[in-house]
Amino acid sequence: WRGIFKKSLGLRPTRRDPNTHVVTRAVCMLCVNVGRETQPARGRRSRGPPVDEQFFQFPWRVDNIKSHHLCFHPRIWAQH
Numbered sequence: 001w002r003g004i005f006k007k008s009l010g011l012r013p014t015r016r017d018p019n020t021h022v023v024t025r026a027v028c029m030l031c032v033n034v035g036r037e038t039q040p041a042r043g044r045r046s047r048g049p050p051v052d053e054q055f056f057q058f059p060w061r062v063d064n065i066k067s068h069h070l071c072f073h074p075r076i077w078a079q080h
Contacts, residue, residue, distance in 0.1 A: 001026070001060055009065050010080070011056065028054040028068065036072040 001023035005011045012032075015025035031053040054068055069077040 001058075005060065005065075009062070010069070011065070014055070025055055025057045028056070028065075030069065030073045030076055034073065034076060037075060 001013065005026065006013075010029045011026040012029050013023040013025070014027050016022060017024055054072070056065060056068075069080075
């Protein structure tokens, strides 16, 4: 976890290790504050669209976090 993740990737720590105080889990603040943008239907879906917040944990893969933003918050992420 790096402190810059808060501002640059819009994450907020939600869980820390009680002994070391190292961040072990973080939530996407775009999911919390704005929600996920609706996506156009692409064929038949077997499940409904995700409606809850996205959580991330170690290892902090920046490419996965950015991929989440591009898929579920494309308009807001483009402005960021």
